[in-house]
Amino acid sequence: MRMRMLTRLGVLLMLVLHLVAVQAATNHSSYDASALEASPRVVIILDDLVYRQSDLKALTLPSEITFAILPDTPLGFDIAHMAHQQGRDVMLHMPMQASGGKRMGPLGLTTDMYPAAITHNIRQAMRTVPYAVGVNNHMGSAFTTNADTMLAFMQEVKRQGLFFVDSRTSVASKGQQMANYLGVPNARRQVFLDNDTSEAAMLKQFDMMKRIAKKQGFVVVIGHPYPETVEFLSRHLPELINDGFTLSAVDAALNFPSSNNEQGASAINIAPR
Numbered sequence: 001m002r003m004r005m006l007t008r009l010g011v012l013l014m015l016v017l018h019l020v021a022v023q024a025a026t027n028h029s030s031y032d033a034s035a036l037e038a039s040p041r042v043v044i045i046l047d048d049l050v051y052r053q054s055d056l057k058a059l060t061l062p063s064e065i066t067f068a069i070l071p072d073t074p075l076g077f078d079i080a081h082m083a084h085q086q087g088r089d090v091m092l093h094m095p096m097q098a099s100g101g102k103r104m105g106p107l108g109l110t111t112d113m114y115p116a117a118i119t120h121n122i123r124q125a126m127r128t129v130p131y132a133v134g135v136n137n138h139m140g141s142a143f144t145t146n147a148d149t150m151l152a153f154m155q156e157v158k159r160q161g162l163f164f165v166d167s168r169t170s171v172a173s174k175g176q177q178m179a180n181y182l183g184v185p186n187a188r189r190q191v192f193l194d195n196d197t198s199e200a201a202m203l204k205q206f207d208m209m210k211r212i213a214k215k216q217g218f219v220v221v222i223g224h225p226y227p228e229t230v231e232f233l234s235r236h237l238p239e240l241i242n243d244g245f246t247l248s249a250v251d252a253a254l255n256f257p258s259s260n261n262e263q264g265a266s267a268i269n270i271a272p273r
């Protein structure tokens with residue numbers, strides 16, 4: 001017990017040191033000062049926070065990058081707090097059943113749950129991820145394709161006043177259909193940045209991201225707080241801005257005409273999860 005307390009104190013101290021370092025080092029103007037009205041917008045969400053101590057490094061990335069935080073993790077609450085203090089959007093990364101039966105972690109939603117149980121888990125999850133302004137699915141290739149459970153999920157999303165980003169772990173996801181039906185602001189993930197964390201693979205995804213942004217005015221990208229990804233983004237984001245792109249928080253993509261039209265954007269690069 002005492003060890004756990006000490007570990008927790010150590011983590012909090014690290015968080016504080018990080019914040020100080022981040023505030024000293026972050027030059028926000030280099031990321032948004034050059035933003036022109038017509039410049040293509042790039043929305044980046046980092047998923048699956050927080051499994052590891054190294055995830056804390058993600059706090060050094062520009063504050064336009066959104067953190068999607070898993071519920072009921074040891075560090076989730078503190079990271080949400082830190083992210084919010086940086087002016088960063090926080091999302092709840094809600095675990096949902098995958099077709100392969102992979103373990104979801106705490107408070108996961110399954111297709112055999114009654115609506116009341118789904119509501120209960122979302123409310124519990126929200127308590128552990130403060131400041132969440134939106135939600136996206138963690139896994140969910142089974143859950144998101146089930147109309148009944150997706151409707152129950154989206155009704156609670158609406159009651160909580162959240163927006164929804166479909167991570168698109170299945171091409172058959174009913175997420176946006178249900179969100180549109182209930183009038184929940186929504187968008188969909190178009191590119192996964194780091195299914196392969198090699199430099200060459202991430203560069204390829206980065207190029208795809210730029211092409212989509214130029215074509216439709218914005219792009220929604222999902223990555224993870226892997227050390228390789230954080231390092232890659234630190235190196236490549238400044239040049240992205242120099243090339244005339246604007247890094248934007250998620251709301252830039254919400255209800256964009258082609259963003260919530262289920263036929264509007266093709267489902268590119270579906271991940272096997």
Ligand SMILES: [Zn+2]
Nearest residue numbers: 047048138139
């Ligand atoms: Zn996830």
